[in-house]
Amino acid sequence: MTIQSIPGIDKLAGIDELKPRVEQPGAKEGSSFTETLKDAVRSVDGLQKESEAAQLSYAQGENVDLHDVLIKIEEAEIAFKAMMEVRNKLIEAYHEVMRLGSGG
Numbered sequence: 199m200t201i202q203s204i205p206g207i208d209k210l211a212g213i214d215e216l217k218p219r220v221e222q223p224g225a226k227e228g229s230s231f232t233e234t235l236k237d238a239v240r241s242v243d244g245l246q247k248e249s250e251a252a253q254l255s256y257a258q259g260e261n262v263d264l265h266d267v268l269i270k271i272e273e274a275e276i277a278f279k280a281m282m283e284v285r286n287k288l289i290e291a292y293h294e295v296m297r298l299g300s301g302g
Contacts, residue, residue, distance in 0.1 A: 238281060238284070239281065241277070242274075242277045242278055242281045245270075245273055245274040245277045245278075246274045246277075246278065248270055248274070249270040249271050249273070249274035252266065252267045252270045252271075253267055253270075253271070255267075
């Protein structure tokens, strides 16, 4: 399974930043790494809010398909786990840079 085959992963803003840079029409010029991360966090937050709204609608008895609710929950969970893995890798890289900078 590749990361692109995970349901909902394409909704993470900035996922294209992981690919080699190819000129895309309408793409943000010079978006910083920080902005890319902020966009990704906002996207994950949006998925979680959609999931919560779907759960609330279902709990209130609205005409919502349980299958759709479960899909939204799973999408939010997978996106959150992917974001946490990226965070963990960034922290590891930071610690490695600090270790190399201190001479060992």
